[in-house]
Amino acid sequence: MNDKKLDELLALKKSVSGDFSKSTAEFSRDFFAQIEKQSRKRFNYLAWAAGFIILLGVTAFMLSLLKKPDVPYNPCAKLAETVRLFGREVAVIFLGNELVTGERDSSSLPKNFIDIDLATNGGELNLALACADNDSIMFDSPQYSGSIIASRCDDRTLVLDVDLTFNGKHLRTAIPVIQSNNNCYVQSELL
Amino acid sequence: MEIQNDPLKTVFELLIREKLNLYRAIAIKIVNSAAEADDAVQCALIKAWQRRMSFRSEQAALSGWVARIVVSESYDILRKRMRENKKLEGYETVCADGENPALKQLNQAIELLPEFYRETVHIAILSELNTEAAAMELGCSANTLYQRIHKAKSLLKEIIGGLENE
Numbered sequence: 001m002n003d004k005k006l007d008e009l010l011a012l013k014k015s016v017s018g019d020f021s022k023s024t025a026e027f028s029r030d031f032f033a034q035i036e037k038q039s040r041k042r043f044n045y046l047a048w049a050a051g052f053i054i055l056l057g058v059t060a061f062m063l064s065l066l067k068k069p070d071v072p073y074n075p076c077a078k079l080a081e082t083v084r085l086f087g088r089e090v091a092v093i094f095l096g097n098e099l100v101t102g103e104r105d106s107s108s109l110p111k112n113f114i115d116i117d118l119a120t121n122g123g124e125l126n127l128a129l130a131c132a133d134n135d136s137i138m139f140d141s142p143q144y145s146g147s148i149i150a151s152r153c154d155d156r157t158l159v160l161d162v163d164l165t166f167n168g169k170h171l172r173t174a175i176p177v178i179q180s181n182n183n184c185y186v187q188s189e190l191l
Numbered sequence: 192m193e194i195q196n197d198p199l200k201t202v203f204e205l206l207i208r209e210k211l212n213l214y215r216a217i218a219i220k221i222v223n224s225a226a227e228a229d230d231a232v233q234c235a236l237i238k239a240w241q242r243r244m245s246f247r248s249e250q251a252a253l254s255g256w257v258a259r260i261v262v263s264e265s266y267d268i269l270r271k272r273m274r275e276n277k278k279l280e281g282y283e284t285v286c287a288d289g290e291n292p293a294l295k296q297l298n299q300a301i302e303l304l305p306e307f308y309r310e311t312v313h314i315a316i317l318s319e320l321n322t323e324a325a326a327m328e329l330g331c332s333a334n335t336l337y338q339r340i341h342k343a344k345s346l347l348k349e350i351i352g353g354l355e356n357e
Contacts, residue, residue, distance in 0.1 A: 024212075
């Protein structure tokens with residue numbers, strides 16, 4: 001093909017025209033109507049998405065309310081239940097998480113529930129036990145052995161004489177405990 | 192922001208008023224249908240609207256960008272129509288360029304050009320714009336555009352020569 005022929009063809013193609021039914025004003029109006037429609041569509045998508053997220057949030061909140069409420073840890077309740085299971089003749093002691101049983105001297109109901117932390121070389125060791133007002137407890141398990149003597153000082157105060165051997169260590173201490181509520185006793189701050 | 196309050200609404204209104212005929216002329220030479228030409232132009236303008244923030248400081252570039260997108264959208268519509276026609280048995284593609292085989296060949300050759308030169312053919316050669324005005328639309332100097340036109344025509348002759356030999 002030569003240049004002349006190509007130019008003739010291009011001129012022929014250039015002459016193609018169309019009969020457009022819409023005027024410029026109509027085209028402009030339709031264009032902005034289309035833009036408006038798309039904008040509303042986008043807004044609707046966003047509104048739906050936001051609504052869905054809010055609904056999810058509300059549903060999650062409602063489900064969280066249905067969850068069983070956490071039962072707070074109550075050492076006194078634990079001790080009372082353990083005494084009930086083992087009977088009044090058996091001494092029940094919790095050292096850390098380990099239940100140790102032993103012998104009681106007193107025949108009275110062990111109605112005092114004590115929960116304290118013993119200071120040891122390796123850190124604190126929780127001691128929880130049930131005892132009578134004046135009681136002598138002896139225990140001997142593979143991990144813990146010793147004795148605890150409880151003496152009542154006054155209406156609200158007891159003193160524990162603790163003689164404890166565990167992990168090759170020996171602990172001997174006297175700890176005053178004070179009534180916190182009902183039959184529960186906690187460590188007393190010595191003045 | 193509501194469209195009524197968009198500061199670029201006026202820019203687009205002016206663009207449509209001044210350039211619609213140019214865009215239509217570009218599109219119709221590709222799709223050969225007034226309705227489809229308007230579809231191509233509207234698609235191009237919608238794309239430009241969606242990117243209007245990037246043209247806020249370069250409004251002069253907006254018109255040329257739309258013209259190039261009109262070319263691209265028109266070819267998309269043309270190809271889509273050809274695909275749909277192929278699915279129909281016994282239906283022959285009718286082109287408004289009639290049964291002129293030379294024009295059909297020219298159309299094929301233009302479509303086979305690289306995009307850059309295809310745009311040059313439609314905006315600088317086949318449209319109503321003179322070379323200086325087309326150069327402004329395409330954002331280049333007139334001298335540069337003359338060279339592009341020369342190159343585009345060389346490529347067309349090559350492609351048509353190849354098609355004739357098939």
